[in-house]
Amino acid sequence: MRLLFELLGEHQTMPRAEVLACIEAEGNSCEVLEEENRILILETNADPDRLGERLALTRYVDEYLASGSLSELEDATENLPSMSGSVALRRRDLRPKPEKSSMEDGVDKISGILTKNNPVDLDNPDNEIRLISGKNNYLALRKAAIDGSSYGKRKVDRRPFFSPISLHPKYARALVNLARTSRGKTFLDPFCGTGGILIEAGLIGAKLLGSDIKEDMIEGCRENLMNYNLDSVLFQSDVGEIQENVESVSSIVTDPPYGRSSTTMREELGSLYRRSFESFSDVLEKGGYLAMVLPGKNYIEMGEEYLGLEEVHEQRVHKSLTRFHCVFRNY
Ligand SMILES: C[S@@+](CC[C@H](N)C(=O)[O-])C[C@H]1O[C@@H](n2cnc3c(N)ncnc32)[C@H](O)[C@@H]1O
Numbered sequence: 001m002r003l004l005f006e007l008l009g010e011h012q013t014m015p016r017a018e019v020l021a022c023i024e025a026e027g028n029s030c031e032v033l034e035e036e037n038r039i040l041i042l043e044t045n046a047d048p049d050r051l052g053e054r055l056a057l058t059r060y061v062d063e064y065l066a067s068g069s070l071s072e073l074e075d076a077t078e079n080l081p082s083m084s085g086s087v088a089l090r091r092r093d094l095r096p097k098p099e100k101s102s103m104e105d106g107v108d109k110i111s112g113i114l115t116k117n118n119p120v121d122l123d124n125p126d127n128e129i130r131l132i133s134g135k136n137n138y139l140a141l142r143k144a145a146i147d148g149s150s151y152g153k154r155k156v157d158r159r160p161f162f163s164p165i166s167l168h169p170k171y172a173r174a175l176v177n178l179a180r181t182s183r184g185k186t187f188l189d190p191f192c193g194t195g196g197i198l199i200e201a202g203l204i205g206a207k208l209l210g211s212d213i214k215e216d217m218i219e220g221c222r223e224n225l226m227n228y229n230l231d232s233v234l235f236q237s238d239v240g241e242i243q244e245n246v247e248s249v250s251s252i253v254t255d256p257p258y259g260r261s262s263t264t265m266r267e268e269l270g271s272l273y274r275r276s277f278e279s280f281s282d283v284l285e286k287g288g289y290l291a292m293v294l295p296g297k298n299y300i301e302m303g304e305e306y307l308g309l310e311e312v313h314e315q316r317v318h319k320s321l322t323r324f325h326c327v328f329r330n331y
Pocket residue numbers: 165166167190191192193194195196197211212213214217237238239240254255256257258262263264265272
C-alpha cells in the first residue's frame with residue numbers, strides 16, 4: 001500500500017526518521033516514493049493503524065491516492081474506485097504563505113466529484129479524504145490520526161512520582177521508536193529516573209528493564225509504571241554494573257544526566273558516558289539499537305569507539321544546551 005505521512009513541523013529530521021524506524025521495528029519494509037518538507041510518501045507493507053498507535057512526531061497516516069496540480073487531482077478523483085458510505089473532504093494547507101483564492105475553485109470541483117455518488121457527513125464520515133497542499137498537492141484517504149494530546153497527558157507532572165528531569169513523552173516515544181523497539185522484546189533504560197522512557201516503551205508492548213543509581217528513583221519509577229499497569233523488572237545499579245543484572249537486551253533508550261539539574265553523583269561527564277558505552281556494548285545484542293540523548297558532539301565521537309553511529313538529530317533547547325538524539329547500532 002502507498003502511505004502518506006503528514007509529519008509534525010517541530011523538527012527537521014526526526015519525524016521522518018521515526019517513521020522509517022517504526023516500519024523496521026514492526027518487521028516491515030518500505031521504499032520512499034516522494035517527499036517534501038512535512039510530507040513523506042512510501043510504498044510499504046506496514047499496517048497504518050499500528051503505525052498510528054506507535055508514532056509520536058506524525059500527525060496523520062493516510063492512504064496515498066494521487067498527487068499533482070488541482071486539475072490533475074480532479075481527474076484522479078473521477079477515477080477513484082467507488083467508496084461505500086459517507087465522505088468528507090478536508091483541506092490541509094502546509095504552504096508557508098497560502099493563497100486561498102487561487103485554489104477554491106479546484107477544491108470545490110473535487111468536492112463535487114466526491115459527493116456525486118456518496119452522501120456528505122462532515123462530523124463522522126466513513127471516508128475522510130484529505131486534500132493537502134505543500135509544494136505539490138496530494139489527495140489521500142485518512143487511515144490513522146495520532147492523538148498528540150495523549151502524550152501531553154503523560155507529562156511528568158501528571159504522574160504519581162514527579163521530578164523535573166524527564167523528557168517530554170513525545171520525544172521519549174520518538175527515541176523508543178528510533179531504537180526499533182519491538183513488542184515482546186527486551187528493552188532497557190539504565191538511567192531510568194522517573195520512568196518516562198520506560199512508560200513509552202511499555203505502552204508499545206516491550207518487556208521492560210530499568211535501573212538507576214538512586215533507590216528513591218527506582219521506587220518512584222515503580223509507582224509510575226504501576227499507574228499505567230505496566231510490568232517491569234527494576235533494580236538499583238550504577239550504569240557500570242548493569243551487566244550483573246542484565247545478560248542481553250534488544251534495545252536501549254536512555255537520557256543520561258547532562259551535569260545540570262540531574263545528578264551525575266559528582267562524576268565527570270566524560271567518565272560517566274565512557275563507562276555507559278562500555279556497559280551498553282556489553283549487554284546490547286548484535287544488531288540491537290541504542291538511542292541516547294547526548295549534550296555534545298564530543299560524546300558522540302566517544303560513542304563511536306564502541307558502537308556504529310546510525311543517525312543524529314540535533315535539537316537546540318536554549319543558548320547553552322543542545323540535545324543530540326543519537327542512534328547507535330551494535331554490529
Ligand atoms: C536525566 S535523568 C533520567 C530521566 C528519565 N528519563 C525520566 O524520565 O525521569 C538521569 C538519571 O540518571 C541517574 N544516574 C546518575 N548517575 C548514575 C549512574 N552512575 N548510574 C546509573 N544512574 C545514574 C540519576 O539518578 C537520574 O535519575
